[in-house]
Amino acid sequence: MSRKPGKIEQQFFEEYIRNKCGRVRPEVSIGPQFGTDVSIIDLPGGMAMALTSDPLSLVPLLGLKESAWLSVQLMVNDMATTGFAPMYGQFVLNLPASFPKNDFRIYWEHIHQFCADTGIAITGGHTCFIEGQNSTIAGGGTLITIAAKDKMLVSSFAQAGDSILVTKESAILSAAILAMCFPETVKNKAGAEIYQLACQSFYQTSSLQDALAAADEKNEHRDVTAMHDVTEGGVLGAIYELAIASHNGAVIYNQQIPVGEVQKKVCDAFALDPRYCVGAGAMIITCKKGTAPEVIARLKRKNIVCVEVGELREKAEGIKIMEDGREKDLVYAETDPYWAAFFNAYNAGLK
DSSP: OOOOSSSOOHHHHHHHTTTOSSSOOTTEEEOSOTTOOOEEEEOGGGEEEEEEEEEEEOOTTTOHHHHHHHHHHHHHHHHHTTTSOOOEEEEEEEEETTOOHHHHHHHHHHHHHHHHHHTOEEEEEEEEEETTOOOSEEEEEEEEEEEEGGGOOOGGGOOTTOEEEEESOTTHHHHHHHHHHSHHHHHHHHOHHHHHHHHHGGGGOOOHHHHHHHHOTTOOOSSEEEEEEOOTTHHHHHHHHHHHHTTOEEEEEGGGSOOOHHHHHHHHHTTOOGGGSOOBTBEEEEEOTTOHHHHHHHHHHTTOOEEEEEEEEOGGGOEEEEETTEEEEOOOOSSOHHHHHHHHHHHTTOO
16 A cells, blocks of 8 residues: 655554664663654763764755755754754755756755854765656765754653643645645735745744754753754644654644735645644744743744744643634644645646
């Protein structure tokens, strides 16, 4: 039976992967976990190494520079959840045999520059050209950073009673890509100004500065307990994953979820709910009860908008959303609706 596109769901992970991860080594303090962005390996002297991996993007409809940005920044966002920037990167490129050398030069120069700007040294990898490779996935990458173990964060560290914060807005990446790939559709349905603003938001899809501001300059994040970046499943999916990873329940107040006018209008044009759509650029942050105003103020000093949207509860209370005056179970969307909207528009020949 064929599977739906998108990331694997928790049940699939638990059944096929969780207990089949090679040799058990005691220095692996955080291994593969659902809803967790990084793995942590203990090092001598109270240090630790964090690692994260993700696919690399090569999307002709977007462009070479934009594809390079996604290839780097989506991994950077994962590493940012530790409270630290990445230091080293490994890149594996599996490119179409027909991919022109000049296009490769442009694509790789942008990857190099985005890594250099972020402080990442590219330490190795693998590059090959393959017949029949027509996917928008150009390979995969791994980012690594080393820092004091007691200052690193992972999503499983969140605790019941913590406040849940969201930076920026929902569906930033979804709206940006849909506008850039289907400009005439967005202009006709949402207007030229919304189209322009959505395209401009593409380079707001890094959440590294959000994470560093939350952790503060010296990583003395005594109030911040965990972070999780917003990818497939959107803001609501990311909060759900963080609650599962930390063995907590949660309540989310729907009216407090940040949805910008630009993202709403672009999503409306494709019949999408922005709360559930790929939202790279936003970051989920949990902090100790009563400390949300200070965390929000730190982000504001860096000109990053952040709002409180709920709190974590005991696991037995479940994961709930307060909507229209009623508290109900939050349903986890196993497939991000953005994917169907994108490919339906593409297959329909929308411009």
